[in-house]
Amino acid sequence: MLKERNRVRKRTYEVTIFQTPKFRQTKGFQQVYRLSLIGYSHQNILDQAFRIFNVKDSIPKDYAGRYIGTGDIIYIDEGRQGTSYYQLQPGGWKKISRIHVL
Numbered sequence: 071m072l073k074e075r076n077r078v079r080k081r082t083y084e085v086t087i088f089q090t091p092k093f094r095q096t097k098g099f100q101q102v103y104r105l106s107l108i109g110y111s112h113q114n115i116l117d118q119a120f121r122i123f124n125v126k127d128s129i130p131k132d133y134a135g136r137y138i139g140t141g142d143i144i145y146i147d148e149g150r151q152g153t154s155y156y157q158l159q160p161g162g163w164k165k166i167s168r169i170h171v172l
Contacts, residue, residue: 080108083115084147087123089135099143102135112146116156116163119144 085107088099103123109115122128123138138144138158143166146154156163 078110080110081148082106082108083112084149085115085119086145086147087119087135087138088143088145089138090141093136093139094141096141103130103133105130112154112156113163115146116144120158 083106085105086101087103089102090096090098091100107115107118109118120138122130123133123135140158140160143155143157144163146156148154155166155168157166
């Protein structure tokens with residue numbers, strides 16, 4: 071029973087990808103795609119999203135953005151649990167407080 075309590079459970083996260091019209095811009099982010107992912111943590115979800123949108127064979131057919139790169143933002147919505155923004159920076163994903171959206 072104790073093992074079961076300590077086991078981390080997978081959850082569904084609503085994920086939105088924001089990109090600027092041109093690579094490396096710092097303002098004018100636009101929503102380019104929204105999907106649901108199942109994972110254990112925010113880091114797990116960020117890793118999944120990066121893999122999905124940077125491997126040609128795994129990119130959804132209706133995705134109109136570019137590969138996820140430095141400066142792009144992923145918004146994770148957990149409903150009542152809250153929301154978080156993460157920006158991809160040279161050292162990895164960094165939690166940020168807000169974005170500039172058109």
